[in-house]
Amino acid sequence: MRYKVKELAKISGVSVRTLHWYDEIGLLKPAYIGANGYRYYEQEQLLLLQQILFFRELDFKLDDVQQMITSCDFDKIKTLLAHKSNLQLNQDRMSKLIQTIDKTVVHLKGNKMINEHELYEGFDLAKQKEYEQYLVKHHGTIAEDLIAQCNKRTVSWGSQEWKEIKEEGASILQGLSVYIEKGAGPRDEEVQHLIQQHYKMIGRFYDLTKDIYLSLAQLYCEHPGFRKFFEEHSQQLPEFMAEAMRVYIYKDL
Amino acid sequence: MRYKVKELAKISGVSVRTLHWYDEIGLLKPAYIGANGYRYYEQEQLLLLQQILFFRELDFKLDDVQQMITSCDFDKIKTLLAHKSNLQLNQDRMSKLIQTIDKTVVHLKGNKMINEHELYEGFDLAKQKEYEQYLVKHHGTIAEDLIAQCNKRTVSWGSQEWKEIKEEGASILQGLSVYIEKGAGPRDEEVQHLIQQHYKMIGRFYDLTKDIYLSLAQLYCEHPGFRKFFEEHSQQLPEFMAEAMRVYIYKDL
DNA sequence: CTTGACCCTCACGTAACGTAATTATTTATC
DNA sequence: GATAAATAATTACGTTACGTGAGGGTCAAG
Numbered sequence: 182m183r184y185k186v187k188e189l190a191k192i193s194g195v196s197v198r199t200l201h202w203y204d205e206i207g208l209l210k211p212a213y214i215g216a217n218g219y220r221y222y223e224q225e226q227l228l229l230l231q232q233i234l235f236f237r238e239l240d241f242k243l244d245d246v247q248q249m250i251t252s253c254d255f256d257k258i259k260t261l262l263a264h265k266s267n268l269q270l271n272q273d274r275m276s277k278l279i280q281t282i283d284k285t286v287v288h289l290k291g292n293k294m295i296n297e298h299e300l301y302e303g304f305d306l307a308k309q310k311e312y313e314q315y316l317v318k319h320h321g322t323i324a325e326d327l328i329a330q331c332n333k334r335t336v337s338w339g340s341q342e343w344k345e346i347k348e349e350g351a352s353i354l355q356g357l358s359v360y361i362e363k364g365a366g367p368r369d370e371e372v373q374h375l376i377q378q379h380y381k382m383i384g385r386f387y388d389l390t391k392d393i394y395l396s397l398a399q400l401y402c403e404h405p406g407f408r409k410f411f412e413e414h415s416q417q418l419p420e421f422m423a424e425a426m427r428v429y430i431y432k433d434l
Numbered sequence: 435m436r437y438k439v440k441e442l443a444k445i446s447g448v449s450v451r452t453l454h455w456y457d458e459i460g461l462l463k464p465a466y467i468g469a470n471g472y473r474y475y476e477q478e479q480l481l482l483l484q485q486i487l488f489f490r491e492l493d494f495k496l497d498d499v500q501q502m503i504t505s506c507d508f509d510k511i512k513t514l515l516a517h518k519s520n521l522q523l524n525q526d527r528m529s530k531l532i533q534t535i536d537k538t539v540v541h542l543k544g545n546k547m548i549n550e551h552e553l554y555e556g557f558d559l560a561k562q563k564e565y566e567q568y569l570v571k572h573h574g575t576i577a578e579d580l581i582a583q584c585n586k587r588t589v590s591w592g593s594q595e596w597k598e599i600k601e602e603g604a605s606i607l608q609g610l611s612v613y614i615e616k617g618a619g620p621r622d623e624e625v626q627h628l629i630q631q632h633y634k635m636i637g638r639f640y641d642l643t644k645d646i647y648l649s650l651a652q653l654y655c656e657h658p659g660f661r662k663f664f665e666e667h668s669q670q671l672p673e674f675m676a677e678a679m680r681v682y683i684y685k686d687l
Numbered sequence: 688c689t690t691g692a693c694c695c696t697c698a699c700g701t702a703a704c705g706t707a708a709t710t711a712t713t714t715a716t717c
Numbered sequence: 718g719a720t721a722a723a724t725a726a727t728t729a730c731g732t733t734a735c736g737t738g739a740g741g742g743t744c745a746a747g
Contacts, residue, residue, distance in 0.1 A: 187724065201726090202704055217712060218726055239531050243703070254542045261542075263609040263624075265535045268528050270627050275525045278492050282518045289507045289514075356516040371516075374523050440693065454695090455735055470743060471695055496734070 183212070184222045193230050208247055209233060239264065330387040346382060353379050357422060358415035367425035368432075376422075376429045391430045398423035436465070437475045446483050461500055462486060492517065583640040599635060606632050610675060611668035620678035621685075629675075629682045644683045651676035 190197045203209040204220065209230055211220035229250065236246040241264065249257055356375045365372055383389055383397065401407045402419045411418040443450045456462040457473065462483055464473035475483075482503065489499040494517065502510055609628045618625055636642055636650065654660045655672045664671040 185725075196705080197725090198704060198706085206703090219712085220725085239534060258539050258542050259608040259612050261535050261539050262605040263612040265532055266605075266609050266628055266631070267624060268532050268535070270624065272525060272528045272532075275521050275528070279518055279521050279525075281492060282514050282521070286511050286514050289511050352515045352519075355512040356519050359512050359516040371520055371523065375519055378519070438694075449736080450694090451735060451737085459734090472743085473694085490734095 182224060184227070186220050186222075189222045189227065189230070193227065193234065195230075195234070203230075203233070203243075206243065208243055240268070327387045327393065346385065349378070349382055353382070354411070354414045354418065354422075357425075358418055361415050361417055361421055367421055368428045372425050373429055373432070376425045379426075380429065394426060394430055398426040401426075435477060437480070439473050439475075442475045442480065442483070446480065446487065448483075448487070456483075456486070456496075459496065461496060493521070580640045580646065587639065599638065602631070602635055606635070607664065607667045607671065607675075610678075611671055614668045614670055614674055620674055621681045625678050626682055626685070629678045632679075633682065647679060647683055651679040654679075 184192070186197045186200050190200055200209070200220070204211060209226060212223040212226055213221055215221055232250050233246055236249050237243070239261075241249065245260070245264075249260060252260070353375050357372065360369065360372050360375075380389065380394060383394070387393075401411060402423050408419050411422065415421070437445070439450045439453050443453055453462070453473070457464060462479060465476040465479055466474055468474055485503050486499055489502050490496070494502065498513065498517075502513060505513070606628050610625065613622065613625050613628075633642065633647060636647070640646075654664060655676050661672050664675065668674070
């Protein structure tokens with residue numbers, strides 16, 4: 182069995198350019214080159230490529246990958262452990278950065294006395310009733326059960342918990358609108374990560390199923406109250422978010 | 435007060451080239467340019483530069499830094515939170531990578547049946563007595579106290595704990611020798627991180643002070659048994675590690 | 688007036704490809 | 718067998734945030 186570039190690219194999930202590049206730097210040479218100048222790869226190269234991709238995924242530089250695949254198991258272990266400690270360093274740095282961001286956000290909020298009401302008015306309890314009626318009208322008894330469950334859970338929440346969940350919600354929506362401005366798509370990884378947070382957050386209100394989450398996506402677009410709330414962050418947020426939610430639900434299939 | 439490039443570079447801790455670059459991309463223009471073509475910065479630019487460096491440290495791309503310093507607090511918060519979720523994504527990835535590395539290491543070890551004795555013989559209990567006598571001879575009663583403390587603590591350790599600490603120790607030494615091969619210096623961040631791990635590990639045996647740790651550095655170089663053990667990883671490991679240990683102790687001063 | 692420290696502007700190198708542009712070859716269809 | 722579509726090749730520029738010289742002016746001190 183021999184593969185041409187495109188074929189090997191497809192089964193290994195890399196681009197043709199990557200194979201060209203790996204050839205150029207001597208990381209993965211073709212088994213042989215035809216009289217037409219074409220690169221032909223064999224089973225052996227496929228296996229080697231998989232090794233390469235494995236180490237690449239671990240954030241090794243290609244130079245180091247080169248070393249790895251040619252070194253013995255003992256040296257591999259040494260290098261892996263050294264690399265691990267590097268990753269841990271990075272992790273520590275991330276933690277510190279996140280802390281710094283949190284502090285900065287608090288500082289900025291305190292500085293400008295951002296009006297909580299303005300930021301979070303979507304959680305207004307008065308509007309809650311309206312939403313519930315809408316839900317019942319459009320989704321029947323299932324919605325009633327959810328509302329009951331939601332009420333049962335939230336009565337025990339203190340103002341601290343409400344504040345947390347409000348902040349988290351606002352953070353998610355703000356994040357999404359930033360990505361919209363940047364021209365990101367609903368299936369981009371960063372967006373999906375935010376949607377995952379959203380999914381988990383909603384799960385604190387009631388037991389969430391895929392169907393219910395899809396209904397929510399619909400609700401956010403259709404219900405004027407929700408629409409307005411979302412549109413305050415970004416004009417395209419309702420559709421964008423609904424699409425991202427659908428992607429999130431269907432992506433595992 | 436006006437600064438020329440080198441002066442601003444020194445007080446802000448960046449390179450001259452960086453200032454040139456920031457000028458070129460319009461991120462930080464000089465206050466004015468002299469007839470000689472020199473860049474002159476004022477207090478205002480210094481403050482701006484500090485802002486820039488703050489966001490740069492948070493791993494923002496310079497494009498985004500540009501946005502940040504020109505946007506209002508509200509938008510800053512949005513962007514910061516979006517960035518935070520990015521960092522969290524990265525953190526998650528790191529965790530997974532580290533797990534994968536651990537699994538791979540276990541797999542490689544199992545595969546090649548690496549001889550534990552060969553890897554960890556430095557922890558041989560028989561040799562322990564020899565070390566202790568050497569310590570007492572060269573460091574007197576302080577060493578005796580340490581040995582007593584060490585014995586008191588370690589009697590309660592099970593084989594699991596011994597194994598853990600052996601693995602950690604081996605991992606550190608292997609990591610160090612990899613860096614030596616790469617031509618790293620004793621004060622490099624990665625090396626210092628490993629030394630920190632080493633410091634903490636030793637701290638599990640007895641209460642560690644700076645003086646004692648410095649004595650250890652000496653011991654590793656002088657005592658033939660230790661030397662031999664370290665030299666099995668790398669010929670230069672004893673001196674390299676001792677120097678790194680001294681750097682670690684003195685770096686806070 | 689020289690010397691050294693400093694300034695300037697190119698301009699190439701980095702890592703790992705992405706993205707054309709242009710040309711040649713194979714494959715599929717008629 | 719001719720033509721078109723797909724795929725191959727090479728070449729080369731773009732990306733990030735600078736590092737590192739090269740070659741050549743400017744300024745303060747001795």
